[in-house]
Amino acid sequence: MAREKSKRRTGGSRRVTGVLDIGTSKIACLIAEVGPAAGLRVIGAGQQRAEGVKGGVIIDLDRAEGAARSAIAEAERMAGIELSEVHVAVSCGRLKSHNFTARVDVPNGVVGEADVRRLMTAGQAYVEQGGRALVHMNEVALRLDGTPGFRDPRGMAARELAFDLHAVTADEAPLRNLMMVVGRCYLEVASHVPAPYASALAVASEDERRLGVTVVDIGAGTTSLAMFAEDRFVHACAAPMGSTQITFDIARALHTPLAEAERIKALYGTVVCAPSDEHDAFTYPSAGDDDGILFHMTKAELAEVIRPRVTAIGHYIRQRLDESEMTSYAGRSLVLTGGASQLTGLGDLLAAELGRPVRVAGPQAIPGLPPALSSAAFSTVVGLLVAETQGEAGRRVYRNRDAEPESYLKRVGSWLREGF
Structure with missing residues (x-):
């Protein structure tokens, strides 16, 4: 039986919104x-x-x-309300970017909402093929009769409307499973947002997005990239690699429990050694050893365990940058975030690996955000709030949601209601 939703009135035109990030190591909810x-x-x-x-x-x-x-319950208790819907981050399903142009004729000679809707529907149909589902779509540029530079085409005279579009898709099954978890919490999915896009909005400034920037989020289980050019979102990708693999490498090399390996990584992990690291040692227990014997390792030796995995992540980032046709538009600036970005020396190592400047950053400050959720590990969930409330960089396609044809999100929403 679904829970009853309580309502909270706020003064003036204030409203309440909820966001949810289901990650590999943590699940975070903000209201x-x-x-x-x-x-x-x-x-x-x-x-x-x-x-x-x-x-x-x-x-x-x-x-x-x-x-x-x-x-979700912890956030609701703190806020004194119960949510009915949330905006959800998506990092699963092999995120893939599509950059393409969609065109439609304007039969009446004046662009209307129906013309924009037909164009958007055509774009959605183009990318939702082969078991892929649309996660996000935004306008990169628009042209009327081949002339660029317009902001909102509606009400303008033209014979042809064309949008240069950027879309992000995911495999349908993992996306459905993600939304199924949300539905089983008796919440509706108000929207789904690519996790790399959300992270980028949280840590990259408006000037950086306008001039061109690549944001890399290295989390526990995924490493993702988001590129911006002229304040437009133009590329995203993600791979299942992250700091959890570093923890497993430490556990295997030291033959120590995973919890101990995570502690060692957080306290002593580094990829750039100082001379003192050759002598700076720490102790740790061995897995399955009940005799209380402690073993010793220096920070320099630990760095040799960590560095190969970090180098592999750097190679993945470089490969994605080399393969993307948008890299030249996004410029050389790179911002690094995510929980793994706090690993000592990671920014310097990636700067040397990629041959470009790297800035390590956490999410922007938001009033009321607890200090525990203000670190780089929570960039995605903070970025969800930015995406939902402060306008979206990369101007979304104009939509009339009430008049849209049934989308993948609505189809799955109906399936959830029927199933539960």
Whole structure:
């Protein structure tokens, strides 16, 4: 039986919104009040250790549901309300970017909402093939009768309307499983947002996005890239690699429990050694050893364990940059975020690997955001709030949601209601 939703009234035109990031190592939920005058203020926050998730993909519905419920309930208790819907980050399903042009004739000679809707529907049909589902679509440029430079075509005289579009798609099954977890928490999915896009909005400034920037988020289970050029979102990708693999490398090399390996990584992990690291040692227990014997290792030796995995992640980033046709438009600036970005020396190593300047950054400050959720590990969930409340960089395609044809999101929403 679905829970009853309580309502909270806010003064003026203020509204309440909720966002949810189901990651590999943690699940985070934020609830915020939004208003045109006072802006954005977090009123509820919750986080739990993730269960049933691997590499950003749901592998156990029951465990993932339990962890998500706990994070959502914690945020709701703090805010004093119950959510009915959330905006959800998507990092699963082999995210892929598509850059293409869609054109439609304008039979009436004046562009109307129906013409824009036909163009958007054609673009969605173009990318939703072969088991792929649309996650996000934004305008890169538009032309009327071949002439560029327009902002909003509606009401303009033209014979042909053309949009240069950027779309992000995911494999349908992992996306459906993600939304199924949300549905089992008795919440509707208000929208799904590519996780790399959300992270980029949280850490890259408007000037950086306008001049061109690539944002790399290295999390526990995924490494993702988002590129911006002239304040337009132009490319995204993600791969199932992250700091969890570094933890496993440490556990295997030292033959120590995973919890101990995570502690060692957080306290002593580095990829750039100082001379003192040759002598700076720490102790650790061995897995399965009940005799209380402690072993010793220096920080320099630990760096040799960590560096190969970090180098592999750097090679993946360089390969994606080399392969993307948008790299030349996004420029050389690179911003690094995510929990793994706090690893000592990672920014310097990637700068040397990629041959470009690297800035390590956490999410922008938002009033009411708890300090525990203000680190780079929470860039995605903070970026979800930015995407939902402060306007989206890369101007979304003009949509009349009430008049849209049934989308993938609505189809799955109907399936969830029928199934539960």
